[in-house]
Amino acid sequence: MQNSYFQVAKSFFNPETLIPFLIGAIFLSVLGNAISDILKAIIGDTTSDAVQIAIGSVVIFIFCVWLVAKSLTTNLPPMDLGKSSPRKHKGLILLVSREEPCRKAIEHHLPELKYCWLICSSQTLNVAKKLQQDFPKLIIPEPLVIKDVYDPVEFSHMVMNIYDNLPSRWTKDDIISDFTGMTAQGSVGMTIASLLMRQSSLQYTPAETRDGNKTGNSLNPIEIVLAGRRLARSKNLTKN
Template sequence: MRNNFSLALKIFFSPETFVPFLIGSIFLAVLGNAVYDVLVNWFGATVPALLQIAVGALLIFLGSVWVLARQLSRVRPNVPLLGKRQPKQHRGLILMVSRPEPCRQAIRYHLPRLQRCWLICSARTLETANQLREEFPYICKSEPIVINDVYDPLEFRDRVSKIYQEQRLQGWKETDIIADYVGMTSHGSVGMVLACINKNCPLQYTPAQLDKNMNPHESLDPIEIVLN
């Protein structure tokens, strides 16, 4: 939010927008003088009244910047990491569930093309997986796949391979489904890659933007990994 607030201030005062800013400022100066005269007639020309008018104008300006910053945070796309490639949208998505935010970001990225999402989780993250099913009921149709041993890469491999096998029977291709291999343990990542490496199945990960303390605070758009 702080970055968006700074960007909003730059938009207000950027030299790149000087011409429209100049035209607008002339209009606002005339309008401002008229409003000022009205306020002086209402509140008087005493020092306390003028201070109230100045503080009120400052609060209105800061409020405008805040509103613009909120709008920027909603419409500004998450920029991919430099030199990385974003995947195309896929019909299917396999997710390993940990924090809900990167899972939401991965699902939303593949909409509106996304038709099915399979959630792989542990007993500890089952509640998060069920929450995602409630948020995306038409996408997360299947029950979450609970891994018994999160340190067994072969269990992850077998569960992911079973998804591809079942979908082939439904007429899907391996390339219709992309697997997000980050989210649980490193053993889970190894298992998912093992399930995909010989089938030419697409892979991705959903990176996070880190704060100054190296803690994730915002999920970015997924990054595609090409194995061959």
């Protein structure tokens, strides 16, 4: 531990780092005094004027921090998880929890997306209704409300019922299910339905994280390839 402290002190208190630090500190001090004198000449030199200058400086500092943080967030490159995104589908089944991942999943499949089925609970029904309003060009039936969010069988039956009543001339390949939202039991139920429907597709919309913390945004959906679909793909590649 003492060696580490010694290394830090040694690296800081050397001409290569100390001299530029002192020059920068002196420059900022002179610049700060000059700006302070200018503000006093313009605003005044009383105690109330000094308070106004201090408050204004704090406000400007907070604004600059916010501006820099916003620019860093908007300029961050999209994270690459090394996973492939699903191709754009005409139909999408969503488990509705937070609005952000649902919106990201929908936008990924635009403009090819035509239908979107929303499975939600009574607590997330308002989110589903808002998604209906925000995507007026899509055909979004009335949200399907799950009675027991901890029953994977109910989820499975609801998803399979959607697959059994697809629009005319649609096949299972035209539709994909996103199991990101709601409960773990809901994700299990949707996966079971996908397995039972054989060639149905699955995707997951992961949350974006920075330094181990969630940002509140979502990344592009990831295609989940089950064992049966992998085997089918391998056979198709062998035939080709």
